[in-house]
Amino acid sequence: MRSFDTARRTGVIRRAVALACAIAFAAGTVQAQTKANPARGAATAAPCSACHGSPQRPPLAGMPSLAGQQEQFLVLQMFLMREGLRDVPQMAGTLKDFSDRDLDEVAVYFSLQKPARGKSSGKPKLHARGAALAKGMACGSCHLGDYTGQRQVPRLANQREDYLAATMKAYRDNQRIGTDTSMNSVLYQVPDGDIEALAHYLAHQ
């Protein structure tokens, strides 16, 4: 555990709770219900931005943006990687010493960040193809109509295109696990071309 003396920690927590309430109030969301402390999460998450980017800077190639990601999705994915159930060697090392509480706090910190804004596609044909596929496959049922996600179902809107495509292919090929197997099912036998169109469409919302 990071070294906080009790008095200092209490102060930090008090300020953080006030901050969390302010953010929740401003955003009009249900975040006020969470017990996790985003200020401690910010400190714990400091090394993450080198690869995952920040609201000001996009993530490195192939890396997911975490800003505005669903809190429950982040907790569960970090848990899977920490336990070695989802095999991501660079993350397993980073998460090795994270307690369950650390996971909660890092997750709430990222979930409160402003998500990446949409860029125009520049490839209308591919975009339209992706849109039609997304409708037919009803991605918006679980991920919601604007692809912002809910609970353990991640936000997809304006995520990196390369990351989305690689992730969908990994689900299809049984190389990736989620908290259930819905995505393995949805992508069963879906060809590369369709996945690439979906990724392009979702990355340009």
Place this chain on the structure above:
Amino acid sequence: MSPVLSRLLRAPAVKTLVLGALALTGAYALAQQMVTPQSKPPSEKEVKSRTSKGGYQPERMKNPNLAPHAGRMTVTAPADIPFDRIKVPKGFQVELWAHGMPGVRMMARGAKGTIWAGTRIIGRVYEIKDQGGMRTHRILAQKLVQPNGVAFQGGNLYVMAINRVFRYDGIEDNPNVKPVELTAAFKLPPEVHHNWKFIAFGPDSKLYVQVGSPCNICEPSPEHGQIRRYVADGSGMEVVARGVRNSVGFDFHPQTGELWFTDNGRDWQAEDGPQDELNRVSKLGQFFGFPYCHAQGIPDLDVKKKDPCKGVTLPVALMGPHSAALGMRFYTGAMFPKDYVNSIFVARRGSWNRSKLFGYDVVNVRATADGRNAKVVPFMTGFMDPKENKFWGRPVDVLQLPDGSLLVSDEQNGAIYRVSHKK
């Protein structure tokens, strides 16, 4: 189209609104052409052929924003398990028998009383000992891909993950025994979805294994959608039941020895069904309808063929819409009232593909030995509040103890309850 209207329709915000409105009226293809006239979207037929694998058609459903519920992977403290909300018929009691095992699911019991429990995503197999009225547990195996299947025969424990099979020889005498890997002999397909295994030994000493259909609705490849049986070493495979979507529970009738199994109905066809099934196998290799014919004879809306229900064995009982009827066992004990003997307890994990929650209970099914006159009645309820439309627990499996009491596993809380009866 006027140039002004055309430009207006290309503005992103308007585009979204128009798309949303038109999608709602089903005029999606038209909208695509209006918004981006230079692009050629795939035809409706093309999209359907690509996407019917998932079979997701939420526009048929009243509430399309349905998603599976998230499981809990961290320990739930006993104080946070409101098991006093569980209701059972008069004369029965419920106790919190074991806890602290996130994701606990299918159970098997050893000859000397050890209980093993499989899990799904968390990848563990738990071993539970009952010593002096206290339960202790350890993690026997971990980091497996959904080791849902556990079975015991001849002193040996069998553990089946999606892609691997292990046998722990004489484990009750030798707790640190290294498992023998039988993966190559069983030749299981690698697909993950609906392929977490339920396994059990039959009265013929063979190991029965489910190999589900790796989709919500599709024409599964020939090695999927079935229940098989093997000689315990993985040889001599035979297909016992075909046309199975996803069975996560079966048992053998105490009088006839016939296999009875639960099967989960498809999603996204309707709020109220097709319902889950309780089936009886009276002939080796019988066909149970997936993907063409569901429940009591409902044709599928996506995978169509002529006479879809011809040659299909219909269920003994309907188990409720999206209820996730999973673990089931015949009751043969002496503790419960006599009319429970040869009846079936079925754990229903509860719905997600339905606006109003359904299931989240254990029901009791009574039927004749040849599968007639089935009646399904509630037995263990209170895991879900229908008024609030919220749940706190998800029963997944049932297992009878030698004293006639019944264990019930709750995946959501990582707990096992024991139901007993006092005369």
